[in-house]
Amino acid sequence: MIRKRSLLRRTAAVVTAGAAALVLAACGGDGDDTGAAGHGGHHASASESASTPASPSASQGRHNAADVAFAQGMIPHHRQAVEMADLAPDRARSAEVKKLAADIKKAQAPEIRTLSGWLTSWGEEVPAEGAPNHSGHGAHGMAGMMTDEEMGELEGLSGEAFDTAFMEMMIKHHEGAVEMAETEQADGAHAPARKLAARIIASQSAEIEQMNEFLGKG
Incomplete structure (x- = not known):
């Protein structure tokens, strides 16, 4: 009975750990996607902001x-x-x-x-x-x-x-x-x-x- 409870606890711990790993992976994946999108958006926006001032500046030159x-x-x-x-x-x-x-x-x-x-x-x-x-x-x-x-x-x-x-x-x-x-x-x-x-x-x-x-x- 004790062994059975210990086994159940171990199984529950494994399931919990697995679920937590899945959640973390999902969060990590979302973070990566957002980061990629964010970096992509950031690069695009940086490129736009770089080109916006550069344009008149170059034009003035x-x-x-x-x-x-x-x-x-x-x-x-x-x-x-x-x-x-x-x-x-x-x-x-x-x-x-x-x-x-x-x-x-x-x-x-x-x-x-x-x-x-x-x-x-x-x-x-x-x-x-x-x-x-x-x-x-x-x-x-x-x-x-x-x-x-x-x-x-x-x-x-x-x-x-x-x-x-x-x-x-x-x-x-x-x-x-x-x-x-x-x-x-x-x-x-x-x-x-x-x-x-x-x-x-x-x-x-x-x-x-x-x-x-x-x-x-x-």
Whole structure:
């Protein structure tokens, strides 16, 4: 009887140990699978996180002299367009001209910040605020810029005369920006700058067409 109980105890212990081993194996297997999945997921996520910062970083590294010239020329160019647009609320007669001026300012002011950020990240000079219109970085960088005399003339106008002069000057100004953007697309290496150039070409070409229609030249 004692031997029988001892045998039963031994059998129970073996069964219990076997069950425990199975549970541990199952847990170990789950842990391995999770670990593998986790490591796989981790590797994928590490790869993604590595590629995410590397992408802009690499992109920022791929710039050339054309990109620098584009940014250094477009900043004062945009600043002057914003300056011209600021004259419209108090001087323009046409609601269309006022809206056009507001749209120009809304689009170009953030682009100035973007261009300035690129130059800073490249260790290049950001054109100073209030720099003379003719002191740009390369002749092509100043394409379409108004002279001080033209800006003074525009400031002295109001009503319909302002509307006409504003649009005629802004058409010339936009044509210069499109020319600069086309040069960037042809010669630039910085992908975001080339993308911005494409946006400038599209938006300002559309505004040129709109202004020509307002002037009856469309």
